[in-house]
Amino acid sequence: MSKSSHKPVIAVIPGDGIGPEVVAQAVKVLIAAAGEDTFEFSQYELGAQHWLDTGEVLSDETLADLATRDAIILGAVGAAPGSSTIPSGLLERGLLLKLRFEFDQDVNLRPSKIYPGVVTPLSQAVLDQGPVDFVVVREGTEGMYVGNGGTLRQGTPNEVATEVSINTAFGVERVVRYAFELATKRSNKVTLVHKHNVLVNAGGLWSRIVDQVATEYPSVEHDYLHVDAATINLAVDPQRFDVIVTDNLFGDILTDEAAAVTGGIGLAPSANINTARTYPSMFEPVHGSAPDIAGKGIADPTAAISSMALLLTHLGYEKEAQRVNDAVSADISERGIAKRSTVEIGDAIAARLA
Amino acid sequence: MSKSSHKPVIAVIPGDGIGPEVVAQAVKVLIAAAGEDTFEFSQYELGAQHWLDTGEVLSDETLADLATRDAIILGAVGAAPGSSTIPSGLLERGLLLKLRFEFDQDVNLRPSKIYPGVVTPLSQAVLDQGPVDFVVVREGTEGMYVGNGGTLRQGTPNEVATEVSINTAFGVERVVRYAFELATKRSNKVTLVHKHNVLVNAGGLWSRIVDQVATEYPSVEHDYLHVDAATINLAVDPQRFDVIVTDNLFGDILTDEAAAVTGGIGLAPSANINTARTYPSMFEPVHGSAPDIAGKGIADPTAAISSMALLLTHLGYEKEAQRVNDAVSADISERGIAKRSTVEIGDAIAARLA
Ligand SMILES: CC(C)[C@H](C(=O)O)[C@@H](O)C(=O)O
Numbered sequence: 176m177s178k179s180s181h182k183p184v185i186a187v188i189p190g191d192g193i194g195p196e197v198v199a200q201a202v203k204v205l206i207a208a209a210g211e212d213t214f215e216f217s218q219y220e221l222g223a224q225h226w227l228d229t230g231e232v233l234s235d236e237t238l239a240d241l242a243t244r245d246a247i248i249l250g251a252v253g254a255a256p257g258s259s260t261i262p263s264g265l266l267e268r269g270l271l272l273k274l275r276f277e278f279d280q281d282v283n284l285r286p287s288k289i290y291p292g293v294v295t296p297l298s299q300a301v302l303d304q305g306p307v308d309f310v311v312v313r314e315g316t317e318g319m320y321v322g323n324g325g326t327l328r329q330g331t332p333n334e335v336a337t338e339v340s341i342n343t344a345f346g347v348e349r350v351v352r353y354a355f356e357l358a359t360k361r362s363n364k365v366t367l368v369h370k371h372n373v374l375v376n377a378g379g380l381w382s383r384i385v386d387q388v389a390t391e392y393p394s395v396e397h398d399y400l401h402v403d404a405a406t407i408n409l410a411v412d413p414q415r416f417d418v419i420v421t422d423n424l425f426g427d428i429l430t431d432e433a434a435a436v437t438g439g440i441g442l443a444p445s446a447n448i449n450t451a452r453t454y455p456s457m458f459e460p461v462h463g464s465a466p467d468i469a470g471k472g473i474a475d476p477t478a479a480i481s482s483m484a485l486l487l488t489h490l491g492y493e494k495e496a497q498r499v500n501d502a503v504s505a506d507i508s509e510r511g512i513a514k515r516s517t518v519e520i521g522d523a524i525a526a527r528l529a
Numbered sequence: 530m531s532k533s534s535h536k537p538v539i540a541v542i543p544g545d546g547i548g549p550e551v552v553a554q555a556v557k558v559l560i561a562a563a564g565e566d567t568f569e570f571s572q573y574e575l576g577a578q579h580w581l582d583t584g585e586v587l588s589d590e591t592l593a594d595l596a597t598r599d600a601i602i603l604g605a606v607g608a609a610p611g612s613s614t615i616p617s618g619l620l621e622r623g624l625l626l627k628l629r630f631e632f633d634q635d636v637n638l639r640p641s642k643i644y645p646g647v648v649t650p651l652s653q654a655v656l657d658q659g660p661v662d663f664v665v666v667r668e669g670t671e672g673m674y675v676g677n678g679g680t681l682r683q684g685t686p687n688e689v690a691t692e693v694s695i696n697t698a699f700g701v702e703r704v705v706r707y708a709f710e711l712a713t714k715r716s717n718k719v720t721l722v723h724k725h726n727v728l729v730n731a732g733g734l735w736s737r738i739v740d741q742v743a744t745e746y747p748s749v750e751h752d753y754l755h756v757d758a759a760t761i762n763l764a765v766d767p768q769r770f771d772v773i774v775t776d777n778l779f780g781d782i783l784t785d786e787a788a789a790v791t792g793g794i795g796l797a798p799s800a801n802i803n804t805a806r807t808y809p810s811m812f813e814p815v816h817g818s819a820p821d822i823a824g825k826g827i828a829d830p831t832a833a834i835s836s837m838a839l840l841l842t843h844l845g846y847e848k849e850a851q852r853v854n855d856a857v858s859a860d861i862s863e864r865g866i867a868k869r870s871t872v873e874i875g876d877a878i879a880a881r882l883a
């Protein structure tokens with residue numbers, strides 16, 4: 176994409192828990208990479224505290240305002256599971272998922288790679304099989320995340336609770352196409368992950384669309400794994416993957432496992448891309464608000480920082496994106512086992528860009 | 530449970546792919562452990578070939594006949610993903626899941642442990658954290674597996690496909706209760722895995738029931754993980770788990786990852802238990818029909834064999850179950866890296882029981 180003619184304005188939503196801590200470092204690195212005058216930033220105080228203060232999760236005015244921005248940086252939102260002050264799902268569904276859905280962020284892009292020197296939970300034998308470098312293209316606006324379903328006779332012995340996964344040819348095709356296109360710029364391999372032997376309706380739709388789109392990309396090989404088998408492959412043979420395309424829920428699950436096996440959720444970036452470019456795309460670490468370590472200054476900001484490379488690429492700053500990636504890669508390779516603070520890691524990566 | 534007064538009759542469904550190969554070894558070991566005269570066996574030729582021959586997956590007569598048996602041993606069913614002769618899901622939904630649902634096998638029990646000496650994909654650092662030994666109590670008759678949903682405008686650009694997860698207080702409570710009861714015989718810890726921040730209806734139901742049942746088990750500690758976080762923990766801290774309780778789909782996914790990190794799907798047994806004991810329970814390896822290695826005599830029968838220990842326990846043969854577990858454990862610890870055939874492994878374990 177070519178750069179925009181006006182100075183891009185980036186919305187910053189630090190959010191909850193460790194969100195504000197990692198976002199501060201991400202913005203610092205973004206400025207170090209792109210220069211002081213490249214972007215304007217506009218901060219939005221949304222999340223748990225905002226809700227406690229105002230009773231509002233995300234107003235229509237704020238949503239309309241965010242829609243005018245060129246990109247969004249989001250830290251993390253959500254209370255601790257079991258929080259007694261904040262209902263489960265309120266911030267996730269009312270803020271994070273609301274943005275993904277309202278801004279039609281159809282491609283949730285989540286790269287995973289094992290950086291040289293990084294500590295992973297995998298054995299040397301698995302690592303010796305070769306370098307690990309793949310991308311998950313997670314659908315972002317459909318499936319089990321549509322918020323469709325309900326509860327009957329809640330709290331009684333006769334309660335029934337449903338969740339409906341909705342999948343459309345329109346929604347599936349655009350992310351499948353994105354995955355194949357992406358594969359042509361990588362190692363020409365797409366793996367569909369689903370569970371079509373049980374979820375025959377949704378799985379049938381996904382499989383048929385992959386087969387159709389594949390005919391347009393003769394240079395791209397494609398295969399299929401059931402989601403349960405995919406979790407095995409991520410642990411024993413992560414080298415087999417290039418581009419994984421999958422639905423919203425399976426993508427959520429697989430990308431956390433992918434982050435774990437490639438060195439931890441502290442390193443995993445993501446982009447929620449509105450491929451139509453009619454709304455801002457959103458860049459955020461894969462990790463959540465991690466209330467257990469919030470406020471201690473020990474959260475790893477690398478995932479948020481790497482997400483800035485995805486933002487730069489999306490806005491047309493390829494060279495700057497590459498520099499962020501290189502700085503992150505160098506920092507990771509040299510970090511050793513000494514624990515550094517959130518700010519120290521941000522400073523170290525920013526210093527490499529100076 | 531006390532042993533039945535009549536000679537128990539065990540239905541054997543070898544099924545597809547490697548199913549028949551591993552089941553032969555499992556039955557051999559079962560007889561070696563319990564003696565020639567303890568059980569009667571009745572074989573059922575069901576699966577891909579039966580369907581191709583007759584056009585029938587499972588007739589009402591066969592189902593009624595199976596219902597009279599004391600237990601079922603199942604190998605594996607299902608064609609290769611992408612098979613052109615057998616529609617995806619036909620055998621899974623028409624046979625395997627049909628049995629789980631018709632026989633109300635509410636608890637799908639899947640133990641995972643790292644045997645001393647086994648090769649796992651985990652690093653020494655993770656293994657050094659301590660022994661890994663946990664059980665997943667997967668709900669077996671509800672959730673995304675109910676086969677509820679459909680397709681509109683199939684094959685057109687306007688296709689919509691849905692899958693409905695149905696969850697009931699009745700169905701959730703009995704497996705949660707089973708999990709807490711089991712925890713009292715183990716390390717007194719239950720972890721609920723769900724995604725209640727997104728699936729607020731189903732997740733709310735599960736969380737409330739766990740909280741309720743927990744009050745009856747003051748000695749059992751309980752906690753909660755989102756399914757995505759659980760996949761991380763399985764890789765970096767599997768020692769944290771004792772009893773995991775979760776829904777049908779999350780259980781499917783987690784138990785494959787659990788099998789992978791504890792030494793492979795070739796070792797993972799399972800029991801589909803009808804806790805009401807009004808129908809036969811079913812014992813099967815976690816792995817599938819593995820068409821890629823079928824017919825080569827190289828499938829590891831250990832998972833099917835370990836499932837016989839679960840069968841023996843269920844039918845009241847505790848001592849014999851323990852002997853099977855000990856034989857399996859000894860075999861695994863001494864197997865080294867030399868590849869043995871399916872039959873050689875079965876023979877070796879049976880020999881330890883002679
Ligand atoms: C916080 C939560 C709603 C979110 C999701 O499930 O998508 C998170 O886990 C993620 O992966 O971005």
Ligand SMILES: CC(C)[C@H](C(=O)O)[C@@H](O)C(=O)O
Pocket residue numbers: 372373403606607621625626781815817
């Ligand atoms: C074969 C398939 C239908 C089955 C399931 O999804 O339950 C299998 O993966 C399992 O875990 O037993």
